[in-house]
Amino acid sequence: MKLPVSTEWVLHCATTLAQLEPGATASAAQLAAYYDLPAPYLAKQLQSLVKAGVLAATTGPRGGFRLARPAAEITLLQVVEAVDGASSPYECREIRQRGRGALPPQDCRDTCVLAAKMADAHDAWRRTLAAESLADVLAALPPTAPARTRSLLAATASPSRRTP
């Protein structure tokens, strides 16, 4: 059971975008430079956040990504499931109905006990992440963070700047 590494990327990028002034955008190249990440792959992941309705993208020069909603209305669960999907890690394939020990269909009207317990655990996981919003994360950061983030992001805005 493993989440893709891009989960950490998009969580941090969403936190970064939440620190921008309303309406401002950051491009995929800026975010990639900010965290030293492979730009094309990061862009692909940000696109899935757009499809999930977490981010909004504007194309063209000076375009980029911004939060689709206020930070208080975006939960960590929405970000995580945008890149990893919402399906449960445990998939019940009904092996209780196969083989020599197969149960008759009348005994399988309600879901398998084991599958139910695994679903309970997944629900607990989702509930924990759904209870935390990007605004909560921002509140845990030092008050100087947004200004610092904005200035460091802007350092990559112009393509003429190149630091060897």
Added chain:
Amino acid sequence: MKLPVSTEWVLHCATTLAQLEPGATASAAQLAAYYDLPAPYLAKQLQSLVKAGVLAATTGPRGGFRLARPAAEITLLQVVEAVDGASSPYECREIRQRGRGALPPQDCRDTCVLAAKMADAHDAWRRTLAAESLADVLAALPPTAPARTRSLLAATASPSRRTP
């Protein structure tokens, strides 16, 4: 984020072994026939349960697997983590310390807020599975299940029995 398919196998097999009389064993071949599973691969997974201390194995003729402890003292979490490992699905690679936006080490003395939230979610998942024992699962099954299981398992005990 996906658990191996063998997770379902070992959960059901552990439940099956919990229905045997104390001291009785079932071989990997018996369990594989019971659930129509590939026998060698199932054996491999049962071995990891032995290494994790959940099952005990006795070799030689009439040998096989049995629970290493009473069913009430074996949690679903122990079974799941025996095949999938105990590591968290979210791995923090400290990207906050890399790239242009890298934070100074003094700001990273305590763990990343995002990593902490993801760890909280994983703890909630583990707690849910740790609260459920094999005995609890047995209690949710019909009272006739153990007798049925034992008789169907025994049908594969002798290699001379072959049903075309």
Added chain:
DNA sequence: CCTATCTCGGACTAAATAGATCCGCAATAT
């Protein structure tokens, strides 16, 4: 006490899936 056979145990091979990259197309502000 010895042998035959049944069991686990770990090493080995193939398939699937995730990770990562590249290129062409559409859209927009300068």
Added chain:
DNA sequence: ATATTGCGGATCTATTTAGTCCGAGATAGG
């Protein structure tokens, strides 16, 4: 009109998972 940016597809590699095989060890029966 042009340059810059997001968007989607096709492609390639690497890691993990799924599945198979053969050998070591132990017990039951002679």
